[in-house]
Every structure is written in C-alpha cells, then in structure tokens.
Amino acid sequence: MANLRPVPAAREFDLAKDSLRDLNLFLHRHAVEQGVSQIRVRNPDGAHSIACGLNADLDVHIHGHVGYYAAGMNKHASVTIHGNAGPGAGENMMSGRVHIKGFASTAAGASAHGGLLVIDGDASLRCGISLKGADIVVGGSVGSFSAFMAQAGRIVICGDAEDALGDSLYEAVIYVRGKVRSLGADARFEPMTDTDRASLRGLLAAAGQPHEPGEFKRVASAKSLYHWNADANQEY
C-alpha cells in the first residue's frame, strides 16, 4: 500500500550539466504542466538570474552560492538558497518567500512589492532600496544606504546598520536591533508601539529569528521631504 501514497513530484537540475535557460524555462512553463512543485538545483556556481520570474507555487532549493538577481521578480514561489547570494537577490519580488541561508550582497530585495525575504547572514549596501511593500528580515547586519527611498513594507535588522540608514524614506518602517552608524536624510528614531511589537514578533517568527521585539528600535520617515519646497523662503 505504501506504493500508492502520492509522492510530491520533484525534479533536480545540475547546473554543471544543465543550462540556466533550461532550468528557468522549466520553472516558468513545464513545472506546472508536469505537476512538479519541488525543484532542487545543484552546482549553481554563482550563476546569475537563477529562478527569476517565477509565477507559480513552486518550492525551489538551490544548494550553493548564486550570482545576481536570484529569484528576481518572484511571484508565489518559495526559493531557498543554501549559500550566499549576489546583488539584487529577490529584487522586485511580488509575493512568496525567498530565504538566503548565507550572506546577501548589495541591493537585496530592491523595489520588492510583496512577500518575505529572509537573509540569515549579513546583507551588504542598499538592502531594501526602493522597497515597495515586501518584508525583509536580516539576521545579521546591513550595509550603508539600506532602505534608501523605501516606500512601503518592513525591514528588520537583527544586527547593526552602517551609514545613512533609511535615507529619503517614504512609508516603509525599519526595526533595528543593533547599532546604527548614522541615519540618512529625513529618517528618525520613533517610539515602538504595541502595533510595532506585534508586527515585529510575527516577522521574527516567520524568519526563524530568536530575538524579542523589545530589543529593537523603530526608524521611520520624518516626512520633511514629502514636499520639495517645504523649506522655501517664499515672498508670496
């Protein structure tokens, strides 16, 4: 009877032998057609654009380090990178989950509109730049200009932040646990509310981070740049 149990359809790609094009084409078109939802990728060897543009409820595991734009523009899928990620990981993602078990390079989660990006290690410069509604949880620290011009969404930084955190923020909110070297233009610390703590607790749980919301500070926009001429000394 054990043989009759449904087995999740799985497929493995070895990028030492299979091409990136074949992998992405499979993820875009054939996986759903063939009822395959579990995909394992071996030997990524820093290849760029792995698993970008996904548009289905797939569970993709990449074993190794990836180059630029891994899981870029993701929608619906869950992509786990068992290694480090190059620039732009999860850029412009719309939904789903991207989990980087190692470190992330620059611009992780850039302009992401939705979904959850988890980075267990550190993230480099401009993490969450131009964020448009997604959530990002960084287990380690982030580089300078993180959350630059971030419009909406939440960024959780369990470690420290380098210079110019939250420069030119719009409505995105940052929760930072460690030291902040400097805040960017128009960013300011604000008191944590009960809503913040509840929201943060959910994000930490979703990302598997063991910290308590009470350890974090909130950074948001002072909104003094919302109108470009607000400080103008007009005669009339």
Add this chain to the structure above:
Amino acid sequence: MGGLQREESAGFDRHTIDYIQRAAATGLYEIRGLGAKRRVPNFDDLLFLAASLSRYPLEGYRERCATKTVLGTRFASRPIELAIPITVAGMSFGALSARVKDALGRAATEVGTSTTTGDGGMTAEERAASKTLVYQCLPSRYGFNPDDVRRADAIEIVIGQGAKPGGGGMLLGQKVNPRVARMRTLPEGVDQRSASRHPDWTGPDDLVIKIKELREITDWEKPIYVKVGATRVFNDVKLAVHAGADVIVVDGMQGGTAATQTVFIEHVGIPTLAALRQAVDALDDLNMRGTVQLVISGGIRSGADVAKALAMGADAVAIGQGVLVALGCNSDTYVADGRHISAADEYTQLGTAPGFCHHCHTGKCPVGITTQDPVLELRLEPAVGAKRLKNYLKTLNMELTTIARACGKQDVHHLEKEDLVALTVEAAAMAGVPLAGTSWIPGQPGR
C-alpha cells in the same frame, strides 16, 4: 531728446532680469514641463538634395515606398514589427491621464506603430488600446511588476531622458491622485521623486547581467531597449551595445518632460542632431548598424525631421511633445460633444496663454492632457484625441515617403547621409554632413 531709452542688455535682457527677480522672490528653482525652448542646431538646419541628373526619383505619392520597420532583431525571438518608423515615446500615467494613454494606444494601433509606458507603470487602458506596447523599466520602478513584463511586447530600460539626463524625475503632489498613488505605492499628494539611479545595478557591467535577467524572465522572447539621455552618446551607445541591447533609444536635449527644473531642461545634455550622429558613429565603430536598431527622439516634429533622422542613420524615431500637441496641447480650445470650447480662462489662471504653456507640472492642463484632475481630464475625449494623433502620424509618414521618393528611395530606410547637406557650419559639424554648396564637413580631415 526726452525719449525713453530702450537699449536692452545682452547679458541682462528681460528674460534674465525676470529669472533673477523670480529667484529672489521665491528661493526656488523653476520647475516646468515640455522641452528646451532655446534654439539649438536641429533638423531644420539640414536640407535634402533629392534626385537630379545623377539620381532617379520615384513618382510622387503613387510608386511604392516601404515604411515597414523591424526593431529588436539581435537576440529577441519576437522582434517588433511596425508599419511606420514613427513611434510614440514613453510618457507616464501620472504625467498624462489614463484617457490620454488610451488615445495614444488607439492612434498608434491604427497606424501600426508602438506606444510606450512611462514612470508609474502600465495602465489597463493603454495595454488594451495598444497592439504594440513597450514597457519601461525605470530607476524608480514605480508600478513595475513581472505580470506587466510578461504582458509587454518589449522592455525599455531607461537610463536617462533628454530633458534631464542624470536628473531623475518629479511628479508634484497635485498630480498624485489616489490611482497614481496606488500604482506608485506612495502617499496621496506627496511630491514624488523618481530616482536617478537604478536600485539594483550600478554600471555597464551590471547592466549586462540585468539585461540577461530580463531576457530570462521573458524567455528571450521580447526585445530589450536601452534608452539614454543625450550626453556622452558615443560611449553610452557602445556600452549599451556591449551590455546586450537589441535597440538603443537616444533622447536629445529637446526632448520633453512632465516636470523638471528649467536649469536642467535648458543646460544639460546635447542637441538631438549631435546625439544622433554620435550614436550612428558608435554603431558603425562596432559594425553593429542593422544588428542593433537605433531610435532617436527629442524634438522630432515633422515628416522632414523623420526623414532627416532616418537619412542620418536612425531606424525609427520616437515622439512625445509632438504627439501631445497633436492631441491638443497648447490649443485655444478643447473639444466636447463635437464642439470647440475655449480654454482661454484656464490658460489665464495659469498665467500663460495658448502657444506658450509649459505648465504640465501643475496638473491643471487647460485642455485635459497633462492632468489627473477629474474634471479637466474629461476635456480630452479619447476618440477625438486618437483621431487627431492618427492624422498627425499619417501626415508625418506621408511627408517622409514624399521626401524618400524624391530622393529615389523605394524604402524610407534607404535614405542616407549622402542625401543631406547642412545650412550652417554648426549643423554640418554636428551632423557630419557637408555645408550646402561645399564638400566641407567641419572637423573631418581631408575635406
């Protein structure tokens, strides 16, 4: 004796005095719409030689003269095929109303050409109305999403804009209505800043990888354009080719904008004429003419301009301001229920008059084009706008083919630089064609 002295200063003329006094009164630089108002060398400074004893013309409007234009043949499996080499330039929903985007799509579709989105994303209206729609990927990424990437017919990565290369963009709060705010994920009424740098790549080496990502997402089907504002055009075009662009769009300094600083519009970038020649030189230098297509924009107005651009080496042109004027921008009237209604009062309220208006940034367009105001936007009826634009594009194409026939060409893409001469030394130097009546091309050895 006793009469008024009216000796105007060349350095401190009335325009300059007005500028200084306005700056002193407000402490703000001026922001406005449309393009450069100063005169710079342009296509008017070129003339066609046409047929003569040494060239054989085609017969007026009767003989066939092909205008089919194909863009994106380098890597894309589905290049863009257009009936004419005249396209509608990228203009945003936000700067323009959804009704205008609808009108642009209808007209472009009727004449067999493409239209282009802009900052703020793709509206359902323009996608539905446009048979061929180019989807811009801008630094702000406002409204940019993979569903629309897949819905688009081509992707245009915007590096810069002729009116404001390096300057990013602005959409003042009065135009950020609920729908615009929602599409751009911004608070309603905020003065919106469009970033000047892309968020996820920083230079030409990165651009190579970014383009490949977009190709992977689109399964290598859709052409990838790269648009640059005209500054260091020779180098930029070569870098864009190396980055893997299928099509390069070069936007000269006369190109328009919905809102930017006047100091940018008038003082940054180079004229379209010079930019085009540099772009063609770059493609020639790489032996990429015909492999990578070139679209030129920035102040293209007439069929003569189009013909000259093609003769200099462009594969197509893109038009923004001319398109808006065709819709009724700067008209005395707007059309409602088939009647022309004066918009004079609204121009007066803006402190301007038809023919001079550049107040797109205010969102109070008297003829309902560059507005999000629910009352004003009704002044542009999509069907009326589409008809006018269709007529304009048809006229340009007729003028283009008329000139091409007179030059003996059965295909407008056969127009060539040898068909042109320049009226001024400056234009001759910039365009790289001889001064009329001479064989002299300034700056070229042996001439």
